[in-house]
Amino acid sequence: MLYRLANDYKATGVFTPKKYFSVDRVFRNESMDNTHLCEFHQVEGLVADRNLSLKHLIGMIKTFFEAIGITQLRFKPAFNPYTEPSMEVFGFHPDLGKWTEIGNSGMFRPEMLAPMGLPPDVRVIAWGLSLERPTMIKYRIRNIRDLFGHKVDLNMMKESPLARFP
Amino acid sequence: PPPLAETPRRAPAARPFTMPTVGVGRDELFARLGQTSYTPEDLVEEGKAQHEFDELCFEFGIELDDVTSDRMMAANEIKNADAEAQAKLDELDDTVIYKIDIPANRYDLLCIEGIARSLRIFKGLESAPTYQIIEPAQRQIMRVKPSVKDVPRPFVVCAVLRGMNFEENNYKSFIDLQDKLHQNICRMRKLVAIGTHDLDVVEGPFQYDAQPRDEVSFVPLTEEDKEWTGKALLDHYNTDPGCKHLKPYTKLIYDCPNYPVISDAKGRVMSMPPIINGAHSRIQKGKTTNVFIECTATDLTKAHIVLDTMVTMFSEYCSEKFSVEPVDVIYETADGGVESTETTPRLSSRMAEAQLTDICSVIGVELDAPTVCELCTKMQLGPASYDEATGTISVTVPPTRSDILHAVDIIEDVAIAYGFNKLIPGEVPPTQTVGGPLPLNHFSDQLRDEVARAGFTEVLTHGLCMTRENFDNLRRVNDGSAVQLSNPANEEYEVVRTTLLPGLLKTLKHNKSMPVKDGIKFYEISDVVLQDTNADVGARNERHLAATYAGLTDGFEVIHGLVDRYGSDKSKLLSSFTML
Numbered sequence: 001m002l003y004r005l006a007n008d009y010k011a012t013g014v015f016t017p018k019k020y021f022s023v024d025r026v027f028r029n030e031s032m033d034n035t036h037l038c039e040f041h042q043v044e045g046l047v048a049d050r051n052l053s054l055k056h057l058i059g060m061i062k063t064f065f066e067a068i069g070i071t072q073l074r075f076k077p078a079f080n081p082y083t084e085p086s087m088e089v090f091g092f093h094p095d096l097g098k099w100t101e102i103g104n105s106g107m108f109r110p111e112m113l114a115p116m117g118l119p120p121d122v123r124v125i126a127w128g129l130s131l132e133r134p135t136m137i138k139y140r141i142r143n144i145r146d147l148f149g150h151k152v153d154l155n156m157m158k159e160s161p162l163a164r165f166p
Numbered sequence: 167p168p169p170l171a172e173t174p175r176r177a178p179a180a181r182p183f184t185m186p187t188v189g190v191g192r193d194e195l196f197a198r199l200g201q202t203s204y205t206p207e208d209l210v211e212e213g214k215a216q217h218e219f220d221e222l223c224f225e226f227g228i229e230l231d232d233v234t235s236d237r238m239m240a241a242n243e244i245k246n247a248d249a250e251a252q253a254k255l256d257e258l259d260d261t262v263i264y265k266i267d268i269p270a271n272r273y274d275l276l277c278i279e280g281i282a283r284s285l286r287i288f289k290g291l292e293s294a295p296t297y298q299i300i301e302p303a304q305r306q307i308m309r310v311k312p313s314v315k316d317v318p319r320p321f322v323v324c325a326v327l328r329g330m331n332f333e334e335n336n337y338k339s340f341i342d343l344q345d346k347l348h349q350n351i352c353r354m355r356k357l358v359a360i361g362t363h364d365l366d367v368v369e370g371p372f373q374y375d376a377q378p379r380d381e382v383s384f385v386p387l388t389e390e391d392k393e394w395t396g397k398a399l400l401d402h403y404n405t406d407p408g409c410k411h412l413k414p415y416t417k418l419i420y421d422c423p424n425y426p427v428i429s430d431a432k433g434r435v436m437s438m439p440p441i442i443n444g445a446h447s448r449i450q451k452g453k454t455t456n457v458f459i460e461c462t463a464t465d466l467t468k469a470h471i472v473l474d475t476m477v478t479m480f481s482e483y484c485s486e487k488f489s490v491e492p493v494d495v496i497y498e499t500a501d502g503g504v505e506s507t508e509t510t511p512r513l514s515s516r517m518a519e520a521q522l523t524d525i526c527s528v529i530g531v532e533l534d535a536p537t538v539c540e541l542c543t544k545m546q547l548g549p550a551s552y553d554e555a556t557g558t559i560s561v562t563v564p565p566t567r568s569d570i571l572h573a574v575d576i577i578e579d580v581a582i583a584y585g586f587n588k589l590i591p592g593e594v595p596p597t598q599t600v601g602g603p604l605p606l607n608h609f610s611d612q613l614r615d616e617v618a619r620a621g622f623t624e625v626l627t628h629g630l631c632m633t634r635e636n637f638d639n640l641r642r643v644n645d646g647s648a649v650q651l652s653n654p655a656n657e658e659y660e661v662v663r664t665t666l667l668p669g670l671l672k673t674l675k676h677n678k679s680m681p682v683k684d685g686i687k688f689y690e691i692s693d694v695v696l697q698d699t700n701a702d703v704g705a706r707n708e709r710h711l712a713a714t715y716a717g718l719t720d721g722f723e724v725i726h727g728l729v730d731r732y733g734s735d736k737s738k739l740l741s742s743f744t745m746l
Contacts, residue, residue, distance in 0.1 A: 019599045
């Protein structure tokens, strides 16, 4: 969708800032265990605007995680091939009572944006997390198959309370 | 809240690629970091020493993943150790090993020498070394014959390290670094393969060519008494269980009529890249002092990075610290003339730039030039200078930092040295936008509400399933419409579903204990994937709705009712109804 955004800019000469999100299925071809399947879900957010900074990315992430009850955050330098700087997001989890890694984030590298034709001062900040992991932490679910897939107990679906934060 | 360092050792949250892990001796690491004041109490597991190291790693961007020892690692392999196995275990080293995860683009952190030096520079305990090329009276020469282009393995880069002293620890580190490089940047030796040799037992000028595989003959490092010819040796490595660690590499050259060979002026085989070195020129602890390194490659850029990494990491042990001796590599033409030459290693320090305003703008903090220059020094990018006329910060990029590709790499390093966490609480971007879901997702959510209102429970099943679950078990012919996984890690996941039915039926199988009086009713609204030659990726997603009724009666009227209520094209929906 960044490509389409760039094409709109090329066609009209006007760049419109955008915020995108996605909650969708991802796949990986690795061995499975109690907490890992070949497919799971990721939540991603992205802001494309002029002169965005790491400070903005941190502000965005803080607001996002406050909505699911995590208010204390720390950021760690990381490496992603497509973002620079990159930060791993750690939060103090209120249910676990300890710090844990809760997501990944970064600013897209210019090499990714320039070929699409976006203006050079447009910066794209993005963050993401997996859906299953924080859910399993919050609801004390030990096996991912209890949460997603054909082995989920239909009774659990019927009897679970509404998801509310805090 | 408790300090960050209490994060338990755990699997990372879905990393998209593997981070290399380096095992380093804890005590040696702390000694290198100048940390000598820890008491035995501080050094216990999860004690003060570990917490402080965790914090340092967190700030710098690496991670202490595991605390173990040779003994513990071996013990983990054995389930129940009987007395005899336990005695063997007790003989193993129990020196504490820290396993550290490092970023995939940092080849200078793949050994204890590199990690310790980078952390010392980060802490301001020392400045980044200046690596020197020291000219010998006569440079070593490596002649490359055109036959290597046919393998193909056309490139080689070389260097000499003088006055080294190999003892237990640094010898192991030297071997381990080569392994790590082979596994990472070298792509399992395919792109680059490293060979290291005792310079004093061989004689230049050296030669790199491709020799007929049944003629090249030498004693390899794995067999100290027997000579082998090329193909016979590879056959041996393919079959002998004692050499199974070499089996993955044999296919890189097996089918070639001529195998790559590095040899000396006397025709002695030093190595047969990328498989194995010769026993004659092997590095020996306590004996070898002058080292000849050759990296043969299919990718010249990577070869230079690999060679630069080897020499920058280990030149600290040379008699002239941080110095390297160059080698002339001469690429010959078919008639023995010179096609091109290159003097290696490159070991070049280059300059890179970033605008001061960009640095401040990307990070989101106002920093003056002297501060930025100082921060650069902490990240091995010093000396750094500022040109007020152009507003440019210039940094010195050492040969250890091949990951610096663009101004943003400099900016990230400045941000790390400044401290990401100093930016907390951050600032929400002032970007004004109007948001909303995609129309398809909005519609799906509305439909989910409606179907649930009809008394059906929603489920979410896997997109991947077995081929027979998608076709045979549904009594459908496999028409090739399903996208197949070419290398499934798991037999349960062979194809991407073209129908939601397999998931629903498997859900029923696992929920047979549900009360049947009013029927077991559930549904799913989710994507299926179909092959499609019109799509740019060869497949398209379709959003499907499927509902299931199972009970004491067939419940046809229940499904019919659902279809009546929400199906606009009854014939289409009815055609996919299956009575079970």
